[in-house]
Amino acid sequence: MPKMTPRQLGDRLELAAAMMTPEAIADFQAAAARLDDRHSLHNKFAIWVQKPDASQVFGMMTWREHGRKVARGQGGIAIFAPVTRREASDGDDNDQAATRRRSGADNGKDGGKDGTAGQGRRIRKGYRISYVWDISQTVPVDCQCPADAPCACPQPKPPAPAGTKPDDADVRELMEALTADDDSQE
Ligand SMILES: [Zn+2]
Numbered sequence: 001m002p003k004m005t006p007r008q009l010g011d012r013l014e015l016a017a018a019m020m021t022p023e024a025i026a027d028f029q030a031a032a033a034r035l036d037d038r039h040s041l042h043n044k045f046a047i048w049v050q051k052p053d054a055s056q057v058f059g060m061m062t063w064r065e066h067g068r069k070v071a072r073g074q075g076g077i078a079i080f081a082p083v084t085r086r087e088a089s090d091g092d093d094n095d096q097a098a099t100r101r102r103s104g105a106d107n108g109k110d111g112g113k114d115g116t117a118g119q120g121r122r123i124r125k126g127y128r129i130s131y132v133w134d135i136s137q138t139v140p141v142d143c144q145c146p147a148d149a150p151c152a153c154p155q156p157k158p159p160a161p162a163g164t165k166p167d168d169a170d171v172r173e174l175m176e177a178l179t180a181d182d183d184s185q186e
Helices: 006-018 022-034 041-050 060-065 095-105 168-179
Strands: 068-070 077-086 122-134 138-140
Touching: 006 041, 006 077, 006 122, 006 168, 022 041, 022 168, 041 077, 041 168, 060 068, 060 122
Parallel strands: none
Antiparallel strands: 068 138, 077 122
């Protein structure tokens, strides 16, 4: 599988954002409502661009935990994964400074799971690409179907919509952010 760089994924999303029609926006909103909210809206867009019918995506190891494996030949869906390091701060003396830094520097939407106070918070250093697969690209771990035919194992029930449907303003904001011309090359 060819590896994608964060820059390449960013370029692809910028292109897609520039071509969004009202129908595509509505389709993306429906997809975003299916996909779990552990994904940022940005990553939901990345998933939708690469696999518009995706409904439930996990990494390879997590699918194993769910009793499924990635089917032969299925390419992964690239998403952004934050690269973080834990700020070294033991002791409570630094709490106020840390809070001040936090409120100033970290108002991103991807947070949510970063550390609790006193443990040293996680500082985002950038992004790397990680890969996920849709449930439709997986088969049961014990699947015995021939490799050159579609899996005939009983399919799991499609997951109920698990995410929040983003409103028009949130989608517009994302599209504008993606198409904003940072390095004005035109
Ligand atoms: Zn099968």
